[in-house]
Amino acid sequence: MIASDVTYIDAIREAQADLLREDERVFLYGQDIGKFGGAFKATKGLQEAYPDRVIDSPISEDAMVGMAIGAAIEGMRPIVEMQFADFSSVAFNQLVNHAGTHYYRTGVPIPITVRMPSGGTPGSGPFHSQSMEAIYAHYPGLVVVTPATVSDAYSMLKQSVELDDPVIFCEHKFLYRWLKSDSLEGDDLPIGKARIARHGKHATVVAYSAMVHEAVRAADILKEEGGWDVEVVDLRSVKPLDTDTVIASVARTGRLLALGEAFPWGGVTAEVISRVCTEAFHLLDAPPQRLNARDTPVPYHPNLWAAHRPTPESICASLRHLLTY
Amino acid sequence: MNGVWQGEAKINAEIPLLISQRLIKHCSVLPSPTLTDADLQTKDQLRTIYRAMLGGRLMEAKLSSLYKAGKIVGGVYLGTGQEAVSASLGCSLTMGRDVYSPLIRDQAGRTGFGEPFLDCARTYLGSAAGPMRGRDGNIHRGNPAEGYLAMISHLGTSVSAVAGVLLARRIKGELEGCVGATCIGDGGTSTGAFHEGLNLAAVEKLPLVVIIADNQFAYSTPSDRQFACRDLSARAEGYGVKGHEVDGTSLEDCARVIGGAVEAAREGGGPQLVVAKLLRLSGHGEHDDGSYVPQELRQSLLARDCVELGAEQLIAAGHATREEITQWSSELRDAVQEAVAIATQEAAPDARTEDWFALSTPSMREGDYES
Numbered sequence: 001m002i003a004s005d006v007t008y009i010d011a012i013r014e015a016q017a018d019l020l021r022e023d024e025r026v027f028l029y030g031q032d033i034g035k036f037g038g039a040f041k042a043t044k045g046l047q048e049a050y051p052d053r054v055i056d057s058p059i060s061e062d063a064m065v066g067m068a069i070g071a072a073i074e075g076m077r078p079i080v081e082m083q084f085a086d087f088s089s090v091a092f093n094q095l096v097n098h099a100g101t102h103y104y105r106t107g108v109p110i111p112i113t114v115r116m117p118s119g120g121t122p123g124s125g126p127f128h129s130q131s132m133e134a135i136y137a138h139y140p141g142l143v144v145v146t147p148a149t150v151s152d153a154y155s156m157l158k159q160s161v162e163l164d165d166p167v168i169f170c171e172h173k174f175l176y177r178w179l180k181s182d183s184l185e186g187d188d189l190p191i192g193k194a195r196i197a198r199h200g201k202h203a204t205v206v207a208y209s210a211m212v213h214e215a216v217r218a219a220d221i222l223k224e225e226g227g228w229d230v231e232v233v234d235l236r237s238v239k240p241l242d243t244d245t246v247i248a249s250v251a252r253t254g255r256l257l258a259l260g261e262a263f264p265w266g267g268v269t270a271e272v273i274s275r276v277c278t279e280a281f282h283l284l285d286a287p288p289q290r291l292n293a294r295d296t297p298v299p300y301h302p303n304l305w306a307a308h309r310p311t312p313e314s315i316c317a318s319l320r321h322l323l324t325y
Numbered sequence: 326m327n328g329v330w331q332g333e334a335k336i337n338a339e340i341p342l343l344i345s346q347r348l349i350k351h352c353s354v355l356p357s358p359t360l361t362d363a364d365l366q367t368k369d370q371l372r373t374i375y376r377a378m379l380g381g382r383l384m385e386a387k388l389s390s391l392y393k394a395g396k397i398v399g400g401v402y403l404g405t406g407q408e409a410v411s412a413s414l415g416c417s418l419t420m421g422r423d424v425y426s427p428l429i430r431d432q433a434g435r436t437g438f439g440e441p442f443l444d445c446a447r448t449y450l451g452s453a454a455g456p457m458r459g460r461d462g463n464i465h466r467g468n469p470a471e472g473y474l475a476m477i478s479h480l481g482t483s484v485s486a487v488a489g490v491l492l493a494r495r496i497k498g499e500l501e502g503c504v505g506a507t508c509i510g511d512g513g514t515s516t517g518a519f520h521e522g523l524n525l526a527a528v529e530k531l532p533l534v535v536i537i538a539d540n541q542f543a544y545s546t547p548s549d550r551q552f553a554c555r556d557l558s559a560r561a562e563g564y565g566v567k568g569h570e571v572d573g574t575s576l577e578d579c580a581r582v583i584g585g586a587v588e589a590a591r592e593g594g595g596p597q598l599v600v601a602k603l604l605r606l607s608g609h610g611e612h613d614d615g616s617y618v619p620q621e622l623r624q625s626l627l628a629r630d631c632v633e634l635g636a637e638q639l640i641a642a643g644h645a646t647r648e649e650i651t652q653w654s655s656e657l658r659d660a661v662q663e664a665v666a667i668a669t670q671e672a673a674p675d676a677r678t679e680d681w682f683a684l685s686t687p688s689m690r691e692g693d694y695e696s
Contacts, residue, residue, distance in 0.1 A: 027496055052496055058528055063485035063521035070424075070489020073469045076496065078489075093479050093518070098486070100683070101477065105461045108469045109685035140683035165684045192688055240691045 009176040011154035011184055012042045012115070016079060019161050020050045023077060026161060027053035029064055030081030030115075039083050040117060040176055061090035068112040069098050077161050078112050085116035085170065086130040099166040100141030109164040113157070118146075119172040119210055119261055122305050126297035129305075131209070131260070134267035136168040137239040143191065144168045144239040148212035150179055151186025152236060159191050167191075172210040179213070194242035196249065200231035203255035203322055206246050206272050208235040211259050211310060218315035225316075228323055238268045246272060247280045254285035255322050261309050264292035286325035291318045367580075368644045374416045374437065374580050375635050375645070378408035380657045381433025382632050384442055387661050388449055392611045396669075397449050399462050404430030406574070406606030407538050409631035412437040413579035414506055414536050417587040424490045424505035426474035426483035429464050430538065430605070431508055438473065442664035452671040459674030480513035484522025484535060491531040504590045506534040512543020512551055514560075523596065527565045532590040534597045536583065538573060540605035541627065545617045558600040566596040573603030574627065576635035577642075604628045 019026045027050075028043055034056040037044035047054035057064045061082065068078040082088045088095065095114065103109045120129040137144045143165055147153045153171060160167035189195060197207075198216050205215040212234045219230035233249050235241060250256050256276055258269035269290040276288060293309045385403045392401040404411055407430045415437030418425050427434050432445065447455025448466040457466050457475070467475030472490065476483055487505040494500040513519055514537060526533040537557050541548055554560060561568025567589060571582035579601065586597035604627040608615035622628065639645040684690050 055492075058521070058525055060485075060521035060525055062482070062518045063488070063525040066482055066485025066518065066522060067489035067492060067525060070474075070486035070491075071493035071496075072489075073474070073486070074490045074493035074497075076493040090517075094482060094485075097477050097479055098482055101461075102469075102475075103685050104683045105457060105465070106467065106469050106475050107458075143684065143686075143689050163686055163689065165686050165689055190688065240689055 006150055006181050006184055007177050008150050008153050008171070008179040009040060009042055011150045012157055012171060013044060013046070014184060015154045015157035016043060017046060017049070019079070019158060020046060020053055023161070025075060025077040026079065027055065027071070027076060028079050028081065029055050029057050029068060031057055031059055031083050033081050038081060040173070042081065042115070061087050062094050065091040065094035065112070065114065066098065069094065069102070069110055072110045072112050073108060079161060080112060080114045082114060082116050084128045085118040085132045086127050088114065088116055088132055095136065095142065095166070095168070096139040100139050102141070103165065104141060110166050111161070111164045113160045113167045113169055115169045115171060117173045118170040119174055120298050120305055120309055121174050122302040123300060124298070125300035129298035131170070131262040133168065133170045133238050134262050137268065142166050142168055142239065143237065144170065145191055145237040146170045146208040147236065148175070148197070148209050148234050149186065150181035151184060154184040155186060155188050156191060156236070163191070170209060174210050189236065191237045192240040192242060194236055194245040195234045196231060196245070197234040198230070198232040200229035201252055202228045202230060203257060203319055204231045204233060204246070204249040204253045205257045205259050205315070205319070206233045206235060207259040208238060208268065209261065211261050214310060214312055214315060215259055217312040218319060221312060221316050222319055228319070230319060235268075241271065241275070243275045243279065247276060247283070250276055250280055251283050254283060256284065256288040257315070257318050257322055258288065258290050259310055259315060260292050262292060264290070264295050267292065286322055289318050289322050291315060370416070370584065371576060371580055371639060371644050374409070374412045375576060375639055376653050376657070377412035377416055377437030378433045378576070378632055378635060379653055380436040380442070380660070381408045381412060383654070383657050384436065384445055384661050385432050387665055389611050391449070391665070398451065401449070401611040402429045402464055402609070403607045403611065404432050406603055406631060407540060408433035409576045409579040409635055410536060410538050410573045410583065410601040410603065411508065413583040414508065414534070414587070417584045418504060418506055420471050420473060423503055424472040424474065424487050426467075426476060426487050426507040428476055428483070428508045428510070428513070430510070434508065440473065442661055443667060446664040446668035447671065450665075450668045451673055452668045453674040454671045455668070479518065480509060481516035481518030481522060483507045484509075484519055485525055488522060488526040488529065488531050488533055491533060492529060495531075500532070502591060504532045504534060504587050506536070506587065508536045508538060510543060511537060511539045511541070511548050511557060512546065514557060515551055523564050523566070523598070526596045530595045532593070532595070534586050534590050534599065537598070537600045539600050539602050541622065542605055542618065544609040544613070556600065558598065561598040564596070564598070566598050567594060569597065569599040571599060571601045573601030574629040574631045574634055575638070576631060577638050602627060603631070606630065
């Protein structure tokens with residue numbers, strides 16, 4: 001692979017190719033993932049190489065996850081591809097009530113990885129744009145990861161499959177082809193460790209997935225505009241949530257903006273602020289802020305969509321308010 | 326014969342004493358003067374299944390008593406009247422080789438599959454030494470490492486899970502000779518999970534046996550508010566699986582049809598759907614008196630008690646004597662008592678020493694974020 005050509009979707013495909021090659025317990029199950037290579041081509045060519053372990057499923061999200069649970073009990077490491085994260089609502093019961101309860105109830109862990117193409121892209125509308133991470137993080141028994149970089153998409157998918165527990169792997173569709181890197185290799189941080197994506201001293205933005213990149217853009221604008229140094233923390237996984245790294249950053253900056261692309265009621269941003277207020281209230285110089293999508297279904301038209309989710313402009317507005325409090 | 330109902334179903338050693346003069350006319354197999362090898366196999370099979378039926382009935386009778394004495398927290402759900410169906414499946418499967426995911430009314434099948442009474446008693450009584458350690462109760466139990474799956478309450482979800490175990494074995498090249506099986510009621514067939522799971526198993530042509538105990542009521546809802554097709558067995562053709570119908574009150578018929586379905590799956594015949602017709606001879610749980618079940622249904626042939634009828638069938642065919650059945654009852658009742666006595670004396674789970682971990686990987690655990 002040519003170095004500068006590695007995209008986020010390439011990373012996901014390469015991780016799956018590596019896993020299939022290195023571990024006979026791994027198999028892929030999902031809609032249109034065989035000869036067709038998947039709706040986003042995340043499994044392109046893999047069925048040809050592993051015909052018995054890349055399997056097309058019926059349009060049955062509940063049964064896809066139920067099947068993966070049974071296979072995991074039998075010692076396999078299934079990777080289930082949801083065609084869109086939105087459709088995982090059909091599999092919700094199997095995920096939270098079957099996979100999520102199994103280890104606690106029986107002592108037998110369920111090592112499944114469910115890939116969820118998440119988040120908005122222009123024109124995708126209410127049912128192909130959702131961010132489901134907060135829903136799954138709410139339930140016990142599930143690990144929820146949200147990679148924002150090419151190397152994280154690669155290494156975290158491999159780590160997810162190696163974990164003995166169920167993992168909800170939230171991969172952002174906007175990053176699939178937009179985000180490029182010169183290498184799949186990164187710092188190989190473990191799941192559960194956040195990373196400082198941009199160093200700063202005046203305020204902390206805690207973000208994850210595609211919003212990390214929007215936060216960095218906003219920070220660059222504010223640097224240019226007023227010399228502000230905004231720190232951006234990439235959570236990488238929302239459960240477990242690396243509260244220590246978040247609080248260490250807030251200790252340096254005294255100001256916190258929690259940023260997410262999901263709906264505003266509850267969720268990851270509320271959890272981040274709750275933890276900081278509970279454990280590190282004394283470090284705050286200003287009331288912590290939240291910025292999320294609006295409380296409506298995700299709209300279809302690009303004009304509406306761009307105003308529904310946080311943008312560098314709306315992030316800058318929140319940060320200006322925070323920085324001048 | 327009048328229908329047997331909750332409170333009337335015979336639950337102890339009186340069973341064989343009460344049946345000798347009745348119901349010979351229902352028996353389809355008459356005593357054979359000279360037994361062939363096949364007859365002997367049938368004889369052994371029927372005796373095995375009947376003992377599991379009796380074990381299920383006696384275990385559940387004890388659970389009912391414990392519930393009424395306030396010794397069991399939560400619900401108690403019985404399979405009274407469904408023992409022939411349940412045990413015929415459980416006894417057709419071998420723990421360690423086959424996969425079994427029983428449901429709410431399968432004490433007899435669990436016993437037939439090889440679950441000790443102690444696991445049942447410990448789970449209902451919440452013993453920390455039980456398979457579920459007080460973390461889950463009653464019928465939500467199993468031993469997944471042995472292919473004995475622990476159901477969740479959401480109906481239909483086991484179908485795809487059993488299919489997944491089988492698919493995994495196919496990938497590993499270990500499917501040959503294995504069967505997976507699960508049970509559901511008529512109400513459970515209305516779920517999306519049931520449809521998705523059975524369709525998936527059919528697409529993959531897996532050796533899966535699904536038994537529907539069509540017991541006329543889903544909790545209190547009669548079948549005509551549950552489905553509109555002529556008969557649930559008619560769905561088999563729609564799924565592209567082999568369908569079977571059986572009189573769920575008859576040990577002989579259940580043993581033949583359900584045993585046959587399991588063998589057909591084992592020999593490569595693909596998924597098998599068996600619909601057993603019967604009447605639930607209890608409420609949904611022991612909290613429910615089933616007063617909504619009409620009198621004419623209680624007096625119909627669907628209401629025959631399979632444990633009584635099974636004893637008569639065994640005796641009429643010369644497969645067992647009344648004395649033997651009395652002896653089995655006595656032994657099984659003692660075994661139930663012993664299991665309950667052990668579980669009753671065991672420690673309950675202690676919230677102070679509970680680990681409270683829903684994840685197996687220590688580094689993934691967050692703990693409780695409370696102050």
